[in-house]
Amino acid sequence: MSFSHKILDWYHTHKRELPWRETRDPYKIWLSEIMLQQTRVVQGMPYYHRFLEAFPTVYDLAQAPEEKVLKLWQGLGYYSRARNLHATAKMVVEQFGGEFPRTYKDLKSLKGVGDYTASAIASFCFNVPEPVVDGNVYRVLARYFGVDLPINSPSGIKYFKELAREVMDAEQIRDYNQGIMEFGAIQCAPKKPYCLLCPLNEGCVALKENKVDNLPIKNNKTKVRVRHFNYLVYLDIHNNTLLEQRKGKGIWQNLYQFPLVESEKEMNPDEMEHYLKSESNLQLLDMATPYNPDPIIHKLSHQHLHTKFWIVKTSDILEEGTAWEEVSQFPVPVLIADFIRTLKI
DNA sequence: AAGCCGGGGCG
DNA sequence: CGCCCAGGCTT
Structure with missing residues (x-):
């Protein structure tokens, strides 16, 4: 069985039921993706519900004063996300007639929407065959395929994106993308992954070469x-x-x-x-x-x-x-x- | 290419 | 105490 099919199989058995997985509404998907940037699901969850209650539609968000948006964001960190969120809501209303764009390129033109988030929205909402590459995907690919390029170097970023595109399942892109991230979050975890009962342990290069704890490689430790x-x-x-x-x-x-x-x-x-x-x-x-x-x-x-x-x-x-x-x-x-x-x- | 931008949880 | 989290923007 192929890499992508093993991911899909694992996902169908182990997926968590998360609110933004029950919808294809780009407003809700976009909101969840911005909130989850560099943020754990458990931390973002209460904010997601509060935002949807305060701003049920992109119009409500666009019309709100920035202070109200920032107040609701308080405690989540990386506040540029909230400012960009607000700016993008206005963009969607004023430039896109209230409808989110459907292509990777147009999505990426939105403030606060980079490569990952554009791919996520395009694939989750519109079945666009774009691979997502987030922290989870870097880890899964680096370990399974034994890639030792730094994940935060330009060459590494390019390599992993191409590798992700090669191994993805374009026909089931929504579940595949969610699946590989979920697999990285739950099974191929950063520390002490339980490789003994991993469904992908057979072909895993890092496991075979005893490099699980050393991959992925990341340099440039931030100094305080x-x-x-x-x-x-x-x-x-x-x-x-x-x-x-x-x-x-x-x-x-x-x-x-x-x-x-x-x-x-x-x-x-x-x-x-x-x-x-x-x-x-x-x-x-x-x-x-x-x-x-x-x-x-x-x-x-x-x-x-x-x-x-x-x-x-x-x-x-x-x-x-x-x-x-x-x-x-x-x-x-x-x-x-x-x-x-x-x-x- | 490197730096900056939060807060929280975990080993 | 260091690392990581469904990254993106600026210089």
């Missing part, structure tokens, strides 16, 4: 950058505080936060006092006090944010401020959301 954040949690006598929206290039674009002072090293109360006296026009009631004397270390995949929250009480009225009760309405990073939850006014 350490930053020191000081958030100024202003409070006036009405319990109003200040929020600002993150602009520019870096992390958390368009999300909200308290006014931020970034420093080279951890700041102590004297340094903060000095900073506030020189940079702030507000009348302070007493010294700024760190809510957490030991920095909270918020870990992103490529940055460690050593963070102190400073309570800054002022006798002035924060005219541009936000009532503390309203703060939780804004889309914020998890770091901020956790703090808001724990602070008792």
Whole structure:
């Protein structure tokens, strides 16, 4: 039996029942695919249901304010996905008459839709014979065929895409694509796959050559950058505080936060006092006090944010401020959301 | 070609 | 603590 037929057989026996597998509606498929980029199924699932409830159609999503989209996305990470999701909803409504395009090429022109996602939507919804190559597929192909090209090198990416196209089942592309990903997620797992009862163990090069733990190959380990954040949690006598929206290039674009002072090293109360006296026009009631004397270390995949929250009480009225009760309405990073939850006014 | 972009779970 | 997750965009 061929590689693809073994995948299909395994899939029909072991597939999980996932909501986006019960439909061919490109809106729902697209939504699920964007959410599942670099995200586990269990993590994305509740967001998927909440989004469909809030935005039943692409028109509802297109008409929503971006803040509402970001708020619903809060906690899922990689927020450019949410901004691109919103932009694409508008594109579909305005340029495609509310209907998703049906070809790989047109799908790939949508914001946030790259090679994988275009192939996924085209094959799942419209039976277009395009192979999907995600992290699962890289692992399955690298092991089964014994490919040691780095999966994140241009030559590796090209090679795996061509290999995926050669071994796919074009006649059953929807189930085959879902099947090979599911096989990678469940059976050919990253760590400790149970090769003893794998239906593909007979032809698996990695198993034969004892390379299962060494494939796939991936280089360029990301190194972590350490930053020191000081958030100024202003409070006036009405319990109003200040929020600002993150602009520019870096992390958390368009999300909200308290006014931020970034420093080279951890700041102590004297340094903060000095900073506030020189940079702030507000009348302070007493010294700024760190809510957490030991920095909270918020870990992103490529940055460690050593963070102190400073309570800054002022006798002035924060005219541009936000009532503390309203703060939780804004889309914020998890770091901020956790703090808001724990602070008792 | 390399870097950047979140948050969570697991061994 | 490092790796991985239904990747994509920017430089």
